[in-house]
Amino acid sequence: MSTVKRAVPAANSYTQTQPFWDGTKERRLMVQRCNQTGKLQWPPRPVSIYTGKRDLSWVDVSGEATLYSWTVTRSAWPGHEDRLPYICAYVRLKEGTRLLCNLLDYKLEELRIGMPVQLTWDSLDEGVPYPAFKPVISGGGGA
Amino acid sequence: MTQREHGLLNPNACAKLRKPLTIEDYVKSKYVSDPLRMLDSVMVCDGANGVLVTTKEKAREKGLDKMVFPTAYAEITNYKAFEPDAEITEGGFSVVGPKALSKAGIKPADVAMFHPYDDFLVAILLQLEQIGFCKVGEGSRFILENNFSYRGNLPLNTGGGQISAGQPGLAGGGVNLTEAVRQMFGEATDRQVKNIGNAVVTGIGTIPIGRNWSSSGVLVLEQ
Numbered sequence: 001m002s003t004v005k006r007a008v009p010a011a012n013s014y015t016q017t018q019p020f021w022d023g024t025k026e027r028r029l030m031v032q033r034c035n036q037t038g039k040l041q042w043p044p045r046p047v048s049i050y051t052g053k054r055d056l057s058w059v060d061v062s063g064e065a066t067l068y069s070w071t072v073t074r075s076a077w078p079g080h081e082d083r084l085p086y087i088c089a090y091v092r093l094k095e096g097t098r099l100l101c102n103l104l105d106y107k108l109e110e111l112r113i114g115m116p117v118q119l120t121w122d123s124l125d126e127g128v129p130y131p132a133f134k135p136v137i138s139g140g141g142g143a
Numbered sequence: 144m145t146q147r148e149h150g151l152l153n154p155n156a157c158a159k160l161r162k163p164l165t166i167e168d169y170v171k172s173k174y175v176s177d178p179l180r181m182l183d184s185v186m187v188c189d190g191a192n193g194v195l196v197t198t199k200e201k202a203r204e205k206g207l208d209k210m211v212f213p214t215a216y217a218e219i220t221n222y223k224a225f226e227p228d229a230e231i232t233e234g235g236f237s238v239v240g241p242k243a244l245s246k247a248g249i250k251p252a253d254v255a256m257f258h259p260y261d262d263f264l265v266a267i268l269l270q271l272e273q274i275g276f277c278k279v280g281e282g283s284r285f286i287l288e289n290n291f292s293y294r295g296n297l298p299l300n301t302g303g304g305q306i307s308a309g310q311p312g313l314a315g316g317g318v319n320l321t322e323a324v325r326q327m328f329g330e331a332t333d334r335q336v337k338n339i340g341n342a343v344v345t346g347i348g349t350i351p352i353g354r355n356w357s358s359s360g361v362l363v364l365e366q
Contacts, residue, residue, distance in 0.1 A: 040227075049224075049225040068231075073175075074175065075176070088176070100353070
């Protein structure tokens with residue numbers, strides 16, 4: 001049994017994030033959307049990075065993305081030694097914007113920049129789901 | 144390797160870092176996060192540094208006859224911070240590097256000494272590309288083809304830089320600045336560079352989301 005502690009961050013500590021956390025309970029990834037430009041942004045902020053206005057809403061994304069890049073962590077964040085090695089990656093959501101996440105269910109030698117990845121769910125303490133991504137296993141034939 | 148040799152010649156460098164380093168030591172050092180190793184990363188330490196900034200006249204009044212002149216400075220923060228699709232390796236130096244050099248009327252080939260902010264070695268590679276010493280994508284080749292020793296064709300961080308002298312917290316930016324000034328004063332003793340006509344010193348600050356750093360500054364010093 002892992003001894004790693006993955007505390008659940010407090011919602012709304014510096015800006016509104018409750019819709020994100022509510023979404024995780026239903027395994028939906030909620031991302032902020034600038035209403036005036038239609039563009040997505042991550043991480044959540046008090047204003048749109050495109051207009052500077054507070055005219056934002058939260059939308060449910062498909063979970064489709066591509067792998068922008070990744071790194072394999074080999075020296076653990078203190079307390080996370082049991083998770084080694086783990087991957088921190090940037091994925092680009094199909095709907096736009098980039099998200100920092102862990103990768104799960106991967107074979108290291110098969111990772112490629114630009115490969116399709118899809119939303120999956122990891123857990124923090126207390127069984128709280130948290131979004132992660134995993135490579136899409138194609139049905140057959142290669143790239 | 145070159146910076147570590149410089150550090151060995153710098154009495155102000157942290158004792159813990161003043162040990163010779165071989166390629167084998169480097170290659171065997173542990174990974175933190177692929178592809179970065181521990182030895183690619185700066186060691187934080189205690190320390191402080193300072194320079195006196197004043198007018199020529201005031202300096203002479205105080206009996207100070209050694210001085211260097213900042214002839215250009217350019218800085219940018221939050222470069223493309225609000226473009227989520229910008230390349231992670233794109234940085235503000237691509238704007239302020241050419242801007243500062245052009246203000247000073249010099250080209251990269253005219254730079255006598257380069258003292259780039261070196262919290263991580265990869266930052267040096269990126270700065271060489273963005274400031275214009277070489278093309279983007281050719282940083283590795285440029286590093287392999289040039290001699291950054293204090294006796295080489297492009298002396299770089301001749302006191303060891305932060306990588307081999309230590310990063311004294313927020314005073315880290317001053318480490319390479321004071322080394323550049325010391326060199327230009329002709330006071331670098333065992334590691335004195337011959338051609339000290341000018342120096343380019345840089346600074347990096349703040350870690351944003353999805354990029355390597357957020358603040359980039361370039362300073363040109365001349366005799």
